[in-house]
Amino acid sequence: MKEIISLTRLFINESLGVSLFFYNQKYNKKAFYKQLFTLIIVPVALIPAFFMYVSVMTATYIGLSMINQSTVFLSIGYILATVLIIVFGVMYILSEFYFSDNMEELIPLPISQRKLIVAKFFSILVFEYIFAGLIFIPILIIYGVGQGMGPLYVLLSVFVFLTIPVLPLSLVTGVIMLIMQSASLKGRKDMLQIVFVFLGIAVIFGVQIWFTSQLGNGDEVDFQLLMNMMLTSNEGFLNVIGYVMPTSFLMAWALNKITLMSVVWVGALLAITFLSGALMVAIGERVYIKSIVSGKMIKKGKQLNSAQRSKALGKKSHRAMAVFTMDLRLLLRTPVYFFNNVSVVIIAPLCVLLSFYFIEIPPEDLQGMQDFFREMPILINYLLIAFFIFFGGTSATTATTFSREGKASWLTRMIPVTASDQIVGRTGVALLIQSLGIVFTIIAIQFFFPLALSTLVLTVILGIMGSLPILLFGLFMDMNRPLLNWDNPQKAIKNNMNVVITLFVGMAYTGLLVGVCGLLGYFVNPFLGYGLFMLISFGISIVFYKVISNRLEVEFLNFES
Amino acid sequence: MLKLEHISKTYGNKNEKAVDDVSFEVHPGEIFGFVGPNGAGKTTTIKMIVSLLAPNSGKITINGIDNQKDILGAKKQFSYVPDTPELFEKIKGIEYLKFMADVFQVPIAERRERIEKYLDIFEIKNAVNDPIGSFSHGMKQKLALVGALIHDPQVFILDEPMVGLDPKASFELKKIMRDHCARGRSVFFSTHVLDVAEKICDRIAIIKKGKIIEVGTMAEIREKAGSQESLENIFLELTE
Ligand SMILES: Nc1ncnc2c1ncn2[C@@H]1O[C@H](COP(=O)(O)OP(=O)(O)O)[C@@H](O)[C@H]1O
Ligand SMILES: [Mg+2]
Numbered sequence: 001m002k003e004i005i006s007l008t009r010l011f012i013n014e015s016l017g018v019s020l021f022f023y024n025q026k027y028n029k030k031a032f033y034k035q036l037f038t039l040i041i042v043p044v045a046l047i048p049a050f051f052m053y054v055s056v057m058t059a060t061y062i063g064l065s066m067i068n069q070s071t072v073f074l075s076i077g078y079i080l081a082t083v084l085i086i087v088f089g090v091m092y093i094l095s096e097f098y099f100s101d102n103m104e105e106l107i108p109l110p111i112s113q114r115k116l117i118v119a120k121f122f123s124i125l126v127f128e129y130i131f132a133g134l135i136f137i138p139i140l141i142i143y144g145v146g147q148g149m150g151p152l153y154v155l156l157s158v159f160v161f162l163t164i165p166v167l168p169l170s171l172v173t174g175v176i177m178l179i180m181q182s183a184s185l186k187g188r189k190d191m192l193q194i195v196f197v198f199l200g201i202a203v204i205f206g207v208q209i210w211f212t213s214q215l216g217n218g219d220e221v222d223f224q225l226l227m228n229m230m231l232t233s234n235e236g237f238l239n240v241i242g243y244v245m246p247t248s249f250l251m252a253w254a255l256n257k258i259t260l261m262s263v264v265w266v267g268a269l270l271a272i273t274f275l276s277g278a279l280m281v282a283i284g285e286r287v288y289i290k291s292i293v294s295g296k297m298i299k300k301g302k303q304l305n306s307a308q309r310s311k312a313l314g315k316k317s318h319r320a321m322a323v324f325t326m327d328l329r330l331l332l333r334t335p336v337y338f339f340n341n342v343s344v345v346i347i348a349p350l351c352v353l354l355s356f357y358f359i360e361i362p363p364e365d366l367q368g369m370q371d372f373f374r375e376m377p378i379l380i381n382y383l384l385i386a387f388f389i390f391f392g393g394t395s396a397t398t399a400t401t402f403s404r405e406g407k408a409s410w411l412t413r414m415i416p417v418t419a420s421d422q423i424v425g426r427t428g429v430a431l432l433i434q435s436l437g438i439v440f441t442i443i444a445i446q447f448f449f450p451l452a453l454s455t456l457v458l459t460v461i462l463g464i465m466g467s468l469p470i471l472l473f474g475l476f477m478d479m480n481r482p483l484l485n486w487d488n489p490q491k492a493i494k495n496n497m498n499v500v501i502t503l504f505v506g507m508a509y510t511g512l513l514v515g516v517c518g519l520l521g522y523f524v525n526p527f528l529g530y531g532l533f534m535l536i537s538f539g540i541s542i543v544f545y546k547v548i549s550n551r552l553e554v555e556f557l558n559f560e561s
Numbered sequence: 562m563l564k565l566e567h568i569s570k571t572y573g574n575k576n577e578k579a580v581d582d583v584s585f586e587v588h589p590g591e592i593f594g595f596v597g598p599n600g601a602g603k604t605t606t607i608k609m610i611v612s613l614l615a616p617n618s619g620k621i622t623i624n625g626i627d628n629q630k631d632i633l634g635a636k637k638q639f640s641y642v643p644d645t646p647e648l649f650e651k652i653k654g655i656e657y658l659k660f661m662a663d664v665f666q667v668p669i670a671e672r673r674e675r676i677e678k679y680l681d682i683f684e685i686k687n688a689v690n691d692p693i694g695s696f697s698h699g700m701k702q703k704l705a706l707v708g709a710l711i712h713d714p715q716v717f718i719l720d721e722p723m724v725g726l727d728p729k730a731s732f733e734l735k736k737i738m739r740d741h742c743a744r745g746r747s748v749f750f751s752t753h754v755l756d757v758a759e760k761i762c763d764r765i766a767i768i769k770k771g772k773i774i775e776v777g778t779m780a781e782i783r784e785k786a787g788s789q790e791s792l793e794n795i796f797l798e799l800t801e
Contacts, residue, residue: 300695301690306677309673309677312690314659319666330652333651333652408649410613413613415636553632
């Protein structure tokens with residue numbers, strides 16, 4: 001146990017950079033204050049969001065009690081927490097188990113596989129408990145206070161809370177381990193492995209949802225029915241949720257009304273949780289270390305003869321093209337980078353497709369929606385534009401473009417490439433990824449909701465133009481404060497404030513721009529709205545472009561100090 | 562060809578200069594050695610020459626171009642191989658070489674010819690289609706050398722070039738350096754291994770705690786020290 005705890009602490013320390021923090025406190029004040037600032041500013045920035053969440057949840061509880069549905073409340077919170085834990089957990093699990101380099105040093109040591117796996121899992125759990133706490137504890141408190149619950153409720157809630165992240169995380173971890181195992185066995189390249197994970201998870205969810213919809217009450221579960229059920233019968237909605245997440249039954253039975261049986265249900269919940277953890281460890285012991293070891297082998301290319309080498313040296317490319325190609329290759333070939341910056345263009349359209357598919361809008365409703373669209377083209381257009389900007393703005397590709405190069409960035413700074421070639425090459429990569437996202441989304445939407453060509457042209461152009469300022473802002477941030485001194489590529493992104501800053505600034509900016517131009521377009525004149533949109537996007541882009549091209553060469557001199 | 566005038570640099574700690582009022586000049590056709598013990602300020606000086614760091618004061622001209630006034634112009638004049646070449650691990654050797662040829666805009670025929678020649682000399686032809694992540698330290702260094710030689714630079718700048726190389730490669734590198742200078746270009750490299758400097762350098766500068774303490778040919782430095790001792794002993798005396 002002592003070993004597990006110290007390993008867990010090691011992993012947490014590593015992913016947070018605690019040691020570096022204290023090292024900086026002593027030896028590098030500037031870096032230390034930067035980190036300290038981040039440490040204070042991020043939670044402070046999140047406080048309003050948290051309060052908003054708590055008030056929304058309180059309102060939901062009050063609303064539910066008014067229609068006599070308060071028992072649904074805990075289930076909603078439970079599902080919400082579980083879903084969010086899974087969504088963010090996939091990321092944590094992949095980076096802790098597969099993208100971190102510490103296993104290379106740990107595998108040769110005489111530590112049992114089981115301890116390594118448990119410790120890695122614990123180090124993820126610690127973060128997930130904080131996360132789950134922020135989401136679920138307010139729910140437990142609101143319900144407890146609302147229902148005037150006693151001390152037994154408090155005690156049982158503590159146990160229920162303890163089980164919350166463990167069950168979904170251990171199941172997802174087990175699944176990911178199995179997928180990664182079969183991916184690495186077949187000698188897949190890095191990028192394909194990740195795609196594999198996503199496909200695997202998507203398939204599992206798909207099957208699950210399909211299964212649920214089959215189980216439903218004979219006929220299709222449609223949204224209308226779901227609403228009706230929720231409003232008319234107490235148990236109906238719970239059942240629907242229950243099919244997706246069976247343990248939510250146990251939780252609801254245990255906590256909705258405190259009886260003697262509650263203790264039994266909590267006991268069952270604990271037992272199931274423990275079993276799921278044990279299952280994950282058992283899977284891990286079979287496959288984890290093995291796939292790590294075989295995955296670390298770098299696949300060599302075949303040898304080239306002189307003609308092939310000549311061909312590979314190719315034609316002379318423009319410098320911007322050379323930068324573009326290099327940046328794109330690094331992005332596609334480094335799993336963490338791919339995962340963070342590229343995967344969203346696959347996931348988001350997939351979500352669109354799945355939600356259209358499973359919600360199953362009845363034809364007459366679809367017709368209604370299309371009619372509505374015809375009357376409100378502006379709303380839909382701006383919605384699409386915002387969605388397209390989302391791909392460019394949120395993937396933060398440019399915000400880590402120098403950081404991703406890490407210690408090899410000396411090359412970028414040493415070569416004679418003009419600032420504008422750097423900007424074009426690096427922004428080009430982000431635009432390419434964004435365009436892919438846009439194309440996939442359009443394809444997904446087109447299945448259910450055919451859009452006119454003019455709409456497509458308009459929204460794509462405005463979507464790309466609208467994201468340009470955000471992309472350049474990201475580049476500007478990374479030029480000013482790149483994170484280069486990492487030993488593990490995931491730190492270039494995970495510990496990088498540029499990502500968060502670009503994300504927040506980008507979202508706020510998009511909201512503002514779309515809001516203002518949309519209102520202008522709706523109330524005054526559509527063309528005025530689109531015109532203003534273009535003008536602002538173009539103007540800000542030009543300003544950032546100028547600033548970066550004037551500063552970049554000089555900033556390169558400051559990267560190391 | 563390469564001229565440093567009163568270059569100084571301090572890192573975080575303001576009282577301690579890593580490089581202190583350094584001046585010297587490397588002439589065309591010259592192999593110039595930059596000699597000093599560990600931590601003397603060699604790497605710091607080189608980083609300022611190749612525009613990876615800004616000096617606090619002083620002026621550096623490369624082939625007549627001030628590297629603070631025309632950063633880009635100066636960058637076209639040299640190529641640089643750092644002491645530990647950190648390269649993009651996920652990129653194949655050949656892709657790296659194409660990248661270097663493109664950013665220096667080397668014409669097709671020349672890039673092919675030079676790459677074939679240097680890949681042969683350093684014996685990494687068979688590995689060139691592998692990801693750099695699979696290269697050993699020495700192989701990375703060799704690849705960085707090939708990449709630096711693609712555009713036949715006016716000034717060839719190397720930081721501790723012999724440290725990771727095997728004897729054959731370091732022999733070949735010395736030959737390349739001499740060829741380079743025979744064509745009127747210059748080589749500037751740092752080392753803490755005195756044998757190397759003594760054997761191949763036309764002139765050397767000795768740096769100690771950020772300050773230049775001697776500049777000149779081997780004979781001149783010996784004369785000043787007033788002895789027939791090997792450079793080794795003079796160096797030890799000077800840097801004590
Ligand atoms: N990034 C840095 N931050 C702070 N001090 C540094 C840094 N790099 C080098 N130094 C200090 O500058 C001095 C010169 O270092 P360096 O130029 O690397 O020496 P050399 O290459 O001759 O061994 C040393 O005292 C070293 O500790
Ligand atoms: Mg050095």
